[in-house]
Amino acid sequence: MKRRLPDPVEAVEVTPDLERRAERAERWRGFRLAVPAYVYLIVLFAVPLVLVGVYSFASRSRTGQPLLHDWNLDSVKRLADSAFLQIAWRSILLALLTTIICLVVAYPFSYYIATRSERTRNVLLVFVMIPFWSNFLVRTYAWKVLLGADGIFTRIGEALGLWGQLLFTMPAVLIGLIYGFLPFMVLPLYASIERLDWSLVEAARDLYATGPKAFRRVTLPLSRPGIIAGSILVFIPSLGAYVTPDILGGAKTTLLGNYIVNQFLAARNWPLGSSISMAIMIVMLLATVLYFRSGGRTL
Amino acid sequence: MTEAAVSLSSVVKRFGDVVAVDDVDLEIEDGEFFSLLGPSGCGKTTTLRMIAGLEYPTEGSIRIYGEEMGLRPPNKRPVNTVFQSYALFPHMTVADNIAFGLQMQKVAPAEIVERVANAIDLVRLTGKGDRRPGQLSGGQQQRVALARALVNRPKVLLLDEPLGALDLKLRQAMQLELKDLQARVGITFVYVTHDQEEALTMSDRIGVMSDGRLLQIGRPDHIYEKPANRFVAEFIGETNFIEGTVAGPGVVTLPDGSTVRAGTHSAVGTPVTLTLRPEKILLEAAGTAPGDWNTMEGTVKRRMYYGDSLYYEIDFGYTVVDARQENRPRIQRFSVGDRVTVLFDPAAAEALTE
Amino acid sequence: MTTGRDRSMTTRRLDRILAGHSALVYLFFYLPLAVLVFFSFNDSRFANRWEGFTLDWYRAIPKDQALMNSVKNSLIIALESTAVATVLGTMAALSLERYKKWLGKRTFDALLYLPVIIPDVTMAVMLLIFFTQINQALGLTTIILSHIAFNISFVAIVVRARVSNLDPSLEEAASDLYASRWKSFRKVTLPLILPGVLGGALLALTLSLDDVVITSFVQGPGATPLAVEVFARIKRGVTPIINAVSTLMLVASILLILGSLLIQRRQGSATRGG
Numbered sequence: 004m005k006r007r008l009p010d011p012v013e014a015v016e017v018t019p020d021l022e023r024r025a026e027r028a029e030r031w032r033g034f035r036l037a038v039p040a041y042v043y044l045i046v047l048f049a050v051p052l053v054l055v056g057v058y059s060f061a062s063r064s065r066t067g068q069p070l071l072h073d074w075n076l077d078s079v080k081r082l083a084d085s086a087f088l089q090i091a092w093r094s095i096l097l098a099l100l101t102t103i104i105c106l107v108v109a110y111p112f113s114y115y116i117a118t119r120s121e122r123t124r125n126v127l128l129v130f131v132m133i134p135f136w137s138n139f140l141v142r143t144y145a146w147k148v149l150l151g152a153d154g155i156f157t158r159i160g161e162a163l164g165l166w167g168q169l170l171f172t173m174p175a176v177l178i179g180l181i182y183g184f185l186p187f188m189v190l191p192l193y194a195s196i197e198r199l200d201w202s203l204v205e206a207a208r209d210l211y212a213t214g215p216k217a218f219r220r221v222t223l224p225l226s227r228p229g230i231i232a233g234s235i236l237v238f239i240p241s242l243g244a245y246v247t248p249d250i251l252g253g254a255k256t257t258l259l260g261n262y263i264v265n266q267f268l269a270a271r272n273w274p275l276g277s278s279i280s281m282a283i284m285i286v287m288l289l290a291t292v293l294y295f296r297s298g299g300r301t302l
Numbered sequence: 303m304t305e306a307a308v309s310l311s312s313v314v315k316r317f318g319d320v321v322a323v324d325d326v327d328l329e330i331e332d333g334e335f336f337s338l339l340g341p342s343g344c345g346k347t348t349t350l351r352m353i354a355g356l357e358y359p360t361e362g363s364i365r366i367y368g369e370e371m372g373l374r375p376p377n378k379r380p381v382n383t384v385f386q387s388y389a390l391f392p393h394m395t396v397a398d399n400i401a402f403g404l405q406m407q408k409v410a411p412a413e414i415v416e417r418v419a420n421a422i423d424l425v426r427l428t429g430k431g432d433r434r435p436g437q438l439s440g441g442q443q444q445r446v447a448l449a450r451a452l453v454n455r456p457k458v459l460l461l462d463e464p465l466g467a468l469d470l471k472l473r474q475a476m477q478l479e480l481k482d483l484q485a486r487v488g489i490t491f492v493y494v495t496h497d498q499e500e501a502l503t504m505s506d507r508i509g510v511m512s513d514g515r516l517l518q519i520g521r522p523d524h525i526y527e528k529p530a531n532r533f534v535a536e537f538i539g540e541t542n543f544i545e546g547t548v549a550g551p552g553v554v555t556l557p558d559g560s561t562v563r564a565g566t567h568s569a570v571g572t573p574v575t576l577t578l579r580p581e582k583i584l585l586e587a588a589g590t591a592p593g594d595w596n597t598m599e600g601t602v603k604r605r606m607y608y609g610d611s612l613y614y615e616i617d618f619g620y621t622v623v624d625a626r627q628e629n630r631p632r633i634q635r636f637s638v639g640d641r642v643t644v645l646f647d648p649a650a651a652e653a654l655t656e
Numbered sequence: 657m658t659t660g661r662d663r664s665m666t667t668r669r670l671d672r673i674l675a676g677h678s679a680l681v682y683l684f685f686y687l688p689l690a691v692l693v694f695f696s697f698n699d700s701r702f703a704n705r706w707e708g709f710t711l712d713w714y715r716a717i718p719k720d721q722a723l724m725n726s727v728k729n730s731l732i733i734a735l736e737s738t739a740v741a742t743v744l745g746t747m748a749a750l751s752l753e754r755y756k757k758w759l760g761k762r763t764f765d766a767l768l769y770l771p772v773i774i775p776d777v778t779m780a781v782m783l784l785i786f787f788t789q790i791n792q793a794l795g796l797t798t799i800i801l802s803h804i805a806f807n808i809s810f811v812a813i814v815v816r817a818r819v820s821n822l823d824p825s826l827e828e829a830a831s832d833l834y835a836s837r838w839k840s841f842r843k844v845t846l847p848l849i850l851p852g853v854l855g856g857a858l859l860a861l862t863l864s865l866d867d868v869v870i871t872s873f874v875q876g877p878g879a880t881p882l883a884v885e886v887f888a889r890i891k892r893g894v895t896p897i898i899n900a901v902s903t904l905m906l907v908a909s910i911l912l913i914l915g916s917l918l919i920q921r922r923q924g925s926a927t928r929g930g
Contacts, residue, residue: 024373030756030757032755041748138908140890141902145902268872277781287775381832387823393848
């Protein structure tokens with residue numbers, strides 16, 4: 004079949020660029036709608052972001068004032084100091100550990116909820132939503148009460164002869180992080196398991212797969228988006244955590260978040276604080292990009 | 303001559319590199335039930351949406367009762383649409399849905415109440431005005447969508463596969479209802495469907511579309527009996543294609559050298575395809591005299607039982623032809639391997655060049 | 657090969673293990689909170705030894721001037737930042753979901769996601785440096801501006817999910833039925849996305865009330881909100897009055913959650929059918 008190209012001269016006579024005009028008007032309307040948020044985010048997000056980048060290369064006066072003329076790489080170089088690397092390494096390790104434990108705990112839990120009847124499922128979910136939405140500070144504080152010198156958790160440990168006071172130690176921070184971010188792992192996992200087409204698992208069983216095999220070859224790969232989303236949602240805030248280590252940790256448990264805050268609120272070394280912030284942010288952006296690459300869609 | 307209700311001239315719609323509607327010219331008459339028929343993706347819905355103002359043509363012009371539509375938005379066009387998904391507002395009652403268009407046009411409240419009540423009666427939903435769309439069955443939702451459009455007394459009603467989501471029984475009942483309704487309100491209907499039976503039973507005229515192009519426009523019987531090309535012949539109903547060459551006025555030579563009479567005006571030597579519908583064929587025992595009709599002799603290759611009819615596959619060596627015989631008394635039955643004569647009226651075989 | 661009976665028995669055993677595990681997880685979620693609530697009624701200066709029931713700590717809250725002041729600050733900050741963020745975020749969501757690609761749309765989309773991904777600490781640092789650089793005195797204004805900055809994104813994400821589930825033919829039907837753009841938005845789009853908008857607003861409210869890190873950086877004298885005030889006191893030690901305040905904050909959170917669940921349920925019934 005031949006496709007006759009319409010005669011352009013004739014067409015222009017009838018409708019001069021109607022469609023293009025309509026589309027341009029439509030785009031303009033869409034743009035106008037976004038402008039307030041766009042401008043706001045440029046001024047109060049993009050510009051500050053660039054400023055932090057700029058500050059990373061600034062130096063500071065003896066009184067701690069950042070100097071915006073004497074540019075150098077001092078702050079960036081300090082990222083290679085062994086003292087800082089130790090903090091960074093500790094933070095990353097702790098964030099990874101938090102993520103893995105959350106995943107191991109949350110997967111069977113989410114699986115259980117997702118495989119209940121709809122009514123039960125909804126009730127069980129509400130009781131996940133409550134800690135998810137509850138005040139993070141309050142939830143962290145609850146552990147300070149439990150882990151303190153005469154806290155219940157401490158007394159149980161002492162009675163069993165297994166542990167003493169954990170408050171102000173790394174394990175306390177780890178418990179706090181797990182407690183704080185576990186719901187962030189449960190919800191995406193639940194979402195991806197609940198969406199799963201169970202006939203696929205049945206098909207695997209029909210094709211001679213044993214239960215564990217069907218799980219490993221079908222269920223687990225299909226719930227991958229949830230695993231990745233949950234891991235990112237736990238890893239990112241764990242790595243930048245400030246409140247949890249500040250409340251539950253001690254002097255020996257300085258993490259990246261506390262270190263940055265100290266540079267600004269105590270040590271007054273803004274350039275160093277800026278360069279660390281930039282470094283963390285870049286790591287997290289990479290993690291997120293990796294997530295989107297691996298087929299995830301929503302956060 | 304009265305003015306055309308809808309007229310499209312040289313309308314083209316491109317989405318990026320894809321040509322959705324390719325140079326369509328079309329005039330739909332006032333008061334007509336016009337169907338755009340074609341497979342999915344043929345551009346029929348896009349054409350309808352351009353009439354409604356939901357899309358603008360890349361090129362060409364659309365007029366409604368002589369008025370150039372140009373960039374006029376949907377809310378300023380004298381047409382209303384029944385959407386494929388019905389698009390009923392889920393947060394409003396049936397009555398509020400139907401009243402919506404009138405409220406937007408600032409019709410007096412008292413008049414709105416009356417017209418909405420009439421529209422509800424018209425589509426036989428009396429007493430259901432307070433329901434939410436979600437509480438209605440598919441067929442009822444469909445009727446709400448219809449009432450919501452008709453209550454505005456549009457000059458043209460556009461229907462986008464309105465029966466597509468209904469089951470077969472309901473669809474057949476609604477076909478009759480729609481046709482009656484159109485006759486009663488006297489509004490021009492432009493009806494988009496991929497269902498050939500729907501188009502044939504309801505329409506005054508049909509436009510068959512494929513690949514963005516309007517292939518043939520005509521009355522249902524005309525489209526069915528005298529298809530303009532292979533696509534139309536094959537898309538609407540079932541048919542057999544037999545290759546041949548024009549041997550003279552109304553005469554076509556078949557591959558085995560025999561000739562049949564068929565509808566053709568092509569020059570001698572033109573290769574043509576004969577289209578011959580299975581139900582136009584009469585089967586008789588081999589050796590039957592031709593008379594006024596064409597005859598071809600072949601062998602029964604297969605027989606299929608359909609309850610109300612029997613299908614025979616007749617092998618002619620160079621082609622196989624399906625023949626449908628009603629399952630009625632006094633109709634002769636054949637078995638596989640039987641030699642039979644195929645008889646058909648020369649008027650039933652159309653020679654196609656496309 | 658396992659027989660059908662074997663299989664169902666192993667399934668049942670697995671189910672029981674999963675149920676036990678899940679019970680432990682729920683215990684993990686709620687036990688600390690229960691202990692916290694329990695001790696808020698404890699008639700003792702020391703947080704961890706039960707010495708009888710009292711409401712004294714709750715009675716002490718209204719008399720605590722600094723605390724009450726911080727509650728007032730929190731409400732001002734949360735309400736104002738939520739209102740602005742909800743309007744801007746909803747507009748952004750509509751623009752991204754409903755309009756064809758306009759110049760800069762992709763950049764905007766990315767920019768809108770960043771505040772969600774970026775760690776609190778980085779955002780706090782950014783905003784502190786920004787306000788210092790433009791010589792803006794730190795106080796309520798800077799806190800509100802900062803909260804809007806992160807809340808726009810959260811509102812936009814929640815509303816976007818809702819808008820993308822909205823059948824575009826509903827808006828087309830409205831305009832086919834003579835509604836102008838504005839009327840179509842008011843009568844059809846807005847009522848249908850309202851649950852999403854309210855959900856986004858509730859999330860913004862919660863995030864604003866909860867934020868400690870960013871607020872600590874951009875707060876000024878006299879503008880301390882509740883979360884930062886409580887944070888400062890927690891660092892000093894465990895006190896019964898903080899237990900009481902925490903319990904109240906928990907109750908407020910739960911009320912907000914139940915509110916959002918109610919909205920979600922209504923949203924479910926509104927979209928079904930049609």
